[in-house]
Amino acid sequence: xxxxxxxxxxxxxxIAALLGLMKLALGISVxxxxxxxxxxxxxxxxxxxxxxxxxxxxxxxxxxGTLILLGLIEMMGISPIIVAILGIMLIIARxxxxxGLMGNAESFxxxxxxxxxxxxxxxxxxxxxxxxxxxxTF
Numbered sequence: 001x002x003x004x005x006x007x008x009x010x011x012x013x014x015i016a017a018l019l020g021l022m023k024l025a026l027g028i029s030v031x032x033x034x035x036x037x038x039x040x041x042x043x044x045x046x047x048x049x050x051x052x053x054x055x056x057x058x059x060x061x062x063x064x065g066t067l068i069l070l071g072l073i074e075m076m077g078i079s080p081i082i083v084a085i086l087g088i089m090l091i092i093a094r095x096x097x098x099x100g101l102m103g104n105a106e107s108f109x110x111x112x113x114x115x116x117x118x119x120x121x122x123x124x125x126x127x128x129x130x131x132x133x134x135x136x137t138f
Contacts, residue, residue, distance in 0.1 A: 009074040015087035016067050022094060023063070026056040029102070048102075055101045059094060062117055066090055069124045076131050078138045086124050093117035 030052045034040060043050040070090070074083045093116035100110025130137050 007075055009071040011080055011083045012071040012074050019063055023059055026059055030056050051102050055098045066121050073128050082138055086120055089116055089120040
């Protein structure tokens with residue numbers, strides 16, 4: 001196996017920062033709705049509150065692992081273009097998913113966001129596996 005020189009994951013840093021702002025916006029949306037509707041715990045069986053909570057929680061469930069994977073493959077020396085494309089896919093996926101879930105749970109945006117999120121995670125995983133066994137492939 002070849003020696004691998006790790007590089008700082010600067011592209012992933014920008015992607016993470018942009019997604020951090022999205023996470024902040026989702027959190028503010030939950031808090032703002034709580035105060036407007038005096039829902040201080042749980043969702044009070046309020047569908048709109050539940051959607052906001054789930055949009056925020058789903059983001060928290062899916063984004064960190066994908067970002068870690070992007071950072072690791074970037075540190076392996078993957079083409080910055082590939083990392084950027086995967087990052088853009090993740091940002092688009094999370095935006096569509098949040099908009100879809102906070103609107104109509106059965107929306108095209110939500111479904112499209114889910115599929116793009118899965119594709120991003122799957123592609124990044126495959127790239128990481130291939131790069132582990134065949135360094136320099138990407």
